[in-house]
Amino acid sequence: MPRTTRFALAAGLALGLAAAAAPAVPGLSAGMAAASAVQARPSESASESASESAGQSATAVIKNTAGRVLGTVRVERYDAKKSRVSVSVRGLTPGFHGFHVHANGVCDARSVDRATGSAFTSAGSHLGPGEHGDGAGDMPPLLVAADGTASASFVTDRFTLEQLGDANGSAFVVHAGPDNFAHIPDRYFHRPDATGATGPDAATRKTGDAGARIGCGIVKVRA
Numbered sequence: 001m002p003r004t005t006r007f008a009l010a011a012g013l014a015l016g017l018a019a020a021a022a023p024a025v026p027g028l029s030a031g032m033a034a035a036s037a038v039q040a041r042p043s044e045s046a047s048e049s050a051s052e053s054a055g056q057s058a059t060a061v062i063k064n065t066a067g068r069v070l071g072t073v074r075v076e077r078y079d080a081k082k083s084r085v086s087v088s089v090r091g092l093t094p095g096f097h098g099f100h101v102h103a104n105g106v107c108d109a110r111s112v113d114r115a116t117g118s119a120f121t122s123a124g125s126h127l128g129p130g131e132h133g134d135g136a137g138d139m140p141p142l143l144v145a146a147d148g149t150a151s152a153s154f155v156t157d158r159f160t161l162e163q164l165g166d167a168n169g170s171a172f173v174v175h176a177g178p179d180n181f182a183h184i185p186d187r188y189f190h191r192p193d194a195t196g197a198t199g200p201d202a203a204t205r206k207t208g209d210a211g212a213r214i215g216c217g218i219v220k221v222r223a
């Protein structure tokens, strides 16, 4: 391999890793970063790294229907295909709460759904593509402790930072109840609808029965 190509390869990898490595290991030099990138992500090509816009991240401040801040979400590029989501909230009822990315970056507490009474319908449906359980906007539910707080950090390849910042934006939404991810076995019967009479019905496949939207945060993507 010519010397110039080797340099370009290392520089490209260092560029791609800079955002991910810098906050976790501040003392890491660019040379070490390039070396560890080769070990950690052997399958990634230099061209992919070079085309990434390093340092991109997104944040959202989640507020309840009264406008009180419940917490924050931060999304960082993890690698070429994945994002790390870090969330911290407080003031919620203990137990599991559905937590999704919704497709519109509008959090209007006064936009109430007539059928369910839920606020924040302005945030639209879940970020697609894919039905609930397999959808881009599906994330692990928040587990709220007895003191009303929840904190979580996870890596997902369901969506990218580019998707979060698309033309109509996106919003992180916290629901009042647990999420079943539309995982309803066929032995459970329900009133017949367009889906047939067993398994998840249309409402469950849409929302995971997580109940009202109690918190909403508009995603702000930073280049």
Ligand SMILES: [Cu+2]
Pocket (backbone or CB within 6 Å): 098, 099, 100, 101, 102, 126, 173, 175
């Ligand atoms: Cu939702």
